[in-house]
Amino acid sequence: MHHLDEQTRTELEAAAFRRLLRHLDANKDVQNIDLMILADFCRNCLSKWLVSAAETRGAELDYETAREYVYGMPYAEWKAHHQAPATDEQLAALEARQARKVGADGGREAS
Numbered sequence: 084m085h086h087l088d089e090q091t092r093t094e095l096e097a098a099a100f101r102r103l104l105r106h107l108d109a110n111k112d113v114q115n116i117d118l119m120i121l122a123d124f125c126r127n128c129l130s131k132w133l134v135s136a137a138e139t140r141g142a143e144l145d146y147e148t149a150r151e152y153v154y155g156m157p158y159a160e161w162k163a164h165h166q167a168p169a170t171d172e173q174l175a176a177l178e179a180r181q182a183r184k185v186g187a188d189g190g191r192e193a194s
Contacts, residue, residue, distance in 0.1 A: 112165075116177055
């Protein structure tokens, strides 16, 4: 994509991000813990990344507003309707993932 001008790249990246949000919205059965286990990010991470991007650009965006954008509804509502309790297996897999990540970083947490 280096051959594209910055504006076009930004527009393509934004379109891909919006499509990712639509995909996650269409697959509410995919739990955040499963995303964390497999990909080391979840919907909450996306929300935090939006807040961080806003801060970098001097724009105001609070975490709850970002989460509502990512989840397509208030987080409490999404959690009540779509978040299943984590199983012991999921918790163990997440703990193992985190341990591997810390080990790979030489004891530093990845951001």
